Amino acid sequence: AKAVPMRGKFAGAVGNYNAHLSAYPNADWEAMNQAFVTESLKLDWNGVVTQIEPHDYIAELFHAVMRFNTILLDFDRDVWGYVMHGYFGQKLKDGEIGSSTMPHKVNPIDFENSEGNVGIANAIMAHLADKLAVSRFQRDLSDSTVLRNLGVGLGHSVLAYASALKGCGKLTVNNERIDEDLDAAWEVLAEPIQTVMRRHAVENPYEKLKALTRGRSITKEDLQTFVASLEGEVPEEDVKRMLDWTPRSYVGTAEHIARKVAEECK
Secondary structure, eight states: OTTSOOEEOOSOSSSSOHHHHHHOTTSOHHHHHHHIIIIISOOEEOOSOSSSOOOHHHHHHHHHHHHHHHHHHHHHHHHHHHHHHTSEEEOOOTTOOSOSSOTTOOOOHHHHHHHHHHHHHHHHHHHHHHHHTOOGGGOOOTHHHHHTTHHHHHHHHHHHHHHHHHHHTTEEEOHHHHHHHHHTOGGGGHHHHHHHHHHTTOSSHHHHHHHHHTTSOOOHHHHHHHHHTTBTTBOHHHHHHHHTOOTTTOOTTHHHHHHHHHHHTO
């Protein structure tokens, strides 16, 4: 959003300096207009305008904010789900009410508030972006009513950001619940095992893993028995490597990527 220039005009009623030139035909109105807009108003000059500045930059700005808000919406809903699954807990706050009828509940209300404000913000900014870029016959002044609501969408966005940050500050990690889930998901290793089998031209690797894992949970022992049966078809070194795999270790370069992005965002 910072890269979107804020534009301004000062070119008369229709943007062609008609009245200006009738009074002072020898003046360089375009140069004076540009200097006034850029130097005095500190805006980017738009030299091609009508009765109004076309507002294209507002649409561009709001679309950029909406895209960021959509990322936040996805984050809000994911964290809400992680709380519901017990992966995250929430710090208790004295006097806070989690439910109007169930006093024991600790709802992720900050992420719910953030999600709600994002929805309102994006709805308003989407209308503004669609509306303000259109001016019938270049003489439409219905933008004046709409422009009074520029701050509403941005205001709800700021509320959404504040709520999400507040919610993040209250999160705690439930390591026991996460470990429990990981230990019950050995079937996720079907993907890398069949990939190694393909590398060594083992016949029907997908079908073999499908028969072992599809539609049911499997244990560590189930998977390791299958891997051990591959000796002779897969080199011993790769068999040993697969036997060391766990659901927890099957994350690729996720940690490196996350830390790299975090560093770039500083």
